Amino acid sequence: MKKEYSAMPESMKKMETYGFSWMDFVTAIPSPLFVVTSYKSNGKPNACLQSWACFNGSSSGFYAILSSVNKSGHMYQTIKETGEAVLNFPSVDIYEKCTATITNNGFDNDEITLSGLTAEEAAKVHAPRIKECFLNLECRYLWEREMKDGDTHVLMCLEVVNICVDEVHLDEIIQGRYGEMGYLYNIHYPINPENFAGKSHDWIGILKKSKDMGEY
Template sequence: MKKEYSAIPESMRTMETYGFSWMDFVTAIPSPLFVVTSYKSNGKPNACLQSWACFTGNPGGFYAILSSVNKSGHMYQSIKEKGDAVLNFPSADIYDKCIATIANNGFDNDEITLSGLTAEQATGINAPRIKECFLNLECRYLWEREIKDGDTQVLMCLEVVNVCADEIHLDEIIQGRYGEKGYLYNIHYPINPENFAGKSRDWIATLEKLKDMGEY
């Protein structure tokens, strides 16, 4: 039997949502996990573990749509100041180092190096990228907008101008982009709204290919 929810369930009324909609936690739709890197105004590398994004392209280009960028954070400020950023996709073996960037987020910190990762200069833009990540998307800022007027978060569009990827991840026979060593996904607080008791947390997941859809 299906349940329908158009208003916050009673069990969730006192839940801390950290600025997200209660529907985020009811749906728990996974989103790719990556680290956004850029240079702060003092020249130090900024690193922000990020999710809530989608990627789309057309004959004119390939674009990253970041759907939850806090206007008060270093990531927003540095991208607006410099206009460049790299989206770095980690595998599970370096996840703990990527999440350490959250604690090492002081303005005067090199947030990449302090977290045990290696910063290297991007090829086509003025931003650092993380050497250990198997995929790096070098991007330029295009536009932003508030989903609703007065929101503290913005929807931000970045244009991908260069792709840097490990050879073994490009080859689906050797390693590929999926499985335990491939893309990571953030599963945001999957809860049962019928009996939520204040105990839940995010999960990290990997993706497995299920079925070959054939040539087209």
Template sequence: MKKEYSVIPESMRNMEAYGFSWMDFVTAIPSPLFVVTSYKSNGKPNACLQSWACFNGSPRGFYAILSSVNKSGHMYQTIKEKGEVVLNFPSADIYEKCTATIANNGFDNDEITLSGLTAEQASSVNAPRIKECFLNLECRYLWEREIKDGDTHVLICLEVVNVCADEVHLDENVQGRYGEKGYLYNVHYPINPENFEGKSHDWIATLKKLKDMGEY
């Protein structure tokens, strides 16, 4: 039997939502994890672990849509100042180092190096990329907008101008982009709204290919 929710369930009324909608936690739709890197105004690398994004393209280009960027954070500030960033996709073996960027976020910090990772200059944009990440998308800022007027977060569109990827991850017969060594996903607070007791947390997940849909 399906349940329907158009207003916040009673069990969730006092939960800490950290700025998210209660529907985030009821749906718990996974989103890819990546680290956004750029240069701060003082030249130090900025790194921000990010999720809540989608990626799509057309014959005119390939784009990253970051759907929840805090206007008061370093990431938003550097994107607006520099207009160029790199999206770095880690595998599980370096996830803890990527989360360390959350703590090493001082304005005068090299947030990549302090977290035990290696910064290298991107090829096509003026931004650092993380050497240990198996995929790096070099991007330029296109536009932003508030989903609703007065929001503290904005939606930002980036155009991907260069793709840098490890060979072993490109070859599905060697390692590929999926499974335990591939893309990581943020599973955001999956809770049961019928009996939520105030105890929940995020999960990290990987993606397993299920069925070959055949050739185009």
């Protein structure tokens, strides 16, 4: 039997949603985890652990759509100032170092080095890459839009201009991009509002290939 929810369930009304919609927690749709890196105006690397994004391409190019960028954060500020950034995708073995960027976020900090990671210059944009991440997408800012007028967060579109990827992850026979050492997904507070007791937390998920859809 299916349940219908068009208004916040009673069990969630006292829950801290941290600025997200209550629907985020009922649906718990996973989104890829990555670290956005750029340069602050003082030349120090900025790093922001991010999720809530999708990646789409057409004959005109390949694009990253960041769906929840806080206009008051360093990430938004630096991308608007420089017009460039790198999206760095970690495997689970360096995830804790990536989360350390959340606390090492002072304006005068080298947020990559302080978190135990290695900064290297990108090939096509003026932004640092994280060497330990198995995939780096070098991007240029295209546009942004508020979800609704006056919102504190924007939808931001970046054009991918260069891809850097570890060859062992590129080869599906050796390592590939999925499984235990591949892409990480943020599973946002999976809540059952029918029996929610006021306690929940995020999860990290991984992808597993399930069915071969045949050759193109």
